[in-house]
Amino acid sequence: MARVRMIKxxxxxxxxRNVYDGVxxxxxxxxxxxxxxxxxxxxxxxxxxxNAAIRLDNVKSDPDYxxxxxxxxIKTSALNRSAYCMSHNVALGRKVGLxxxxxxxAQGSDYMRSPDLDARQKAAIRWAEAVTLLTARDDADAxxxxxxxxxxxxxxxxxxxxGMWNYSNRLxxxxxxxxxxxxxxxxxxxx
Numbered sequence: 116m117a118r119v120r121m122i123k124x125x126x127x128x129x130x131x132r133n134v135y136d137g138v139x140x141x142x143x144x145x146x147x148x149x150x151x152x153x154x155x156x157x158x159x160x161x162x163x164x165x166n167a168a169i170r171l172d173n174v175k176s177d178p179d180y181x182x183x184x185x186x187x188x189i190k191t192s193a194l195n196r197s198a199y200c201m202s203h204n205v206a207l208g209r210k211v212g213l214x215x216x217x218x219x220x221a222q223g224s225d226y227m228r229s230p231d232l233d234a235r236q237k238a239a240i241r242w243a244e245a246v247t248l249l250t251a252r253d254d255a256d257a258x259x260x261x262x263x264x265x266x267x268x269x270x271x272x273x274x275x276x277x278g279m280w281n282y283s284n285r286l287x288x289x290x291x292x293x294x295x296x297x298x299x300x301x302x303x304x305x306x
Contacts, residue, residue, distance in 0.1 A: 118290045121150035131156045137163055141171060142301035147293050148199065148283065165279065169272045174211070174303050180269070181211050183239045186221045186232075187273050188280050190243040193222040197284035199292050203300050204280075210303060235264040239273055246277035 124135050124145050134156045138149050141163060152159040173181050185208040192200035208218055217236070220229035226240050238260035245251035251258070251274075261270050286292070 117147065117151055117292050119151055119154060121147055121293075122153040123150065127153065131159075134160050134163075141167055142303075144299065144301060146203070146301050147295055148287060151290055151292050152286070162279070162283075165275055169275060171303065178211060182208070182213055182217075183236055184273065184276055185211055185213060186217065186236055187239050187243040187276050189218060189221045190226075190240045191247050191277050191280040192284055194244060194247045195281065195284035195288070197280075197288055199287035199294055200280060200284050202294050206297070206300060207303065234260075238264045242270075242273060243277050246274055247281055 122131060124132070127135055131153050134153065135145055135149070137160070138145055149159055152162065170181060170184050173184070185204060188204045189201070189208055192204060205218055209215075214231060216229070216231035220226045220231050221236075221240050226232060227237055229237070232240070238257075241257050242251065242261050245254045245257045261273075265273065
């Protein structure tokens with residue numbers, strides 16, 4: 116059970132209802148994460164902005180990049196042992212076309228040897244690991260691999276995603292955010 120009360124949509128004040136409208140537009144439903152974060156509507160609105168601009172806008176336009184983003188999220192969440200974030204993002208990874216072997220490789224420590232991941236995916240997962248473990252500052256090789264495969268904009272975006280999911284992982288685990296049933300989890304919404 117969550118350590119703080121979840122703010123149900125029917126109990127929300129006007130400001131929170133407005134933010135919830137945006138959450139529904141992005142994800143089709145109000146997740147337990149959103150109901151906990153809604154204690155600070157500005158934080159929830161702030162979460163949604165980069166999530167839309169960096170991930171959701173790419174779902175249709177660059178599906179290969181979205182797969183890499185999902186691998187970054189999965190690696191970060193696996194390192195932090197965040198059951199909540201893994202429950203949503205493994206399923207979303209499958210939705211965007213990641214294979215079970217790719218998902219499993221991203222979660223493990225031997226991903227660099229995986230025949231199921233390409234060099235670009237491995238570079239992003241390695242970077243996610245370095246960012247999450249706070250070793251990226253001194254890991255010139257990991258950064259060089261990122262420069263080889265990604266634009267500066269993409270490097271920043273993928274690093275933002277690592278930060279966002281480190282934040283999400285810690286919030287969900289610290290506040291014991293309850294897992295939703297599989298049929299109640301978020302989905303990519305399409306126009």
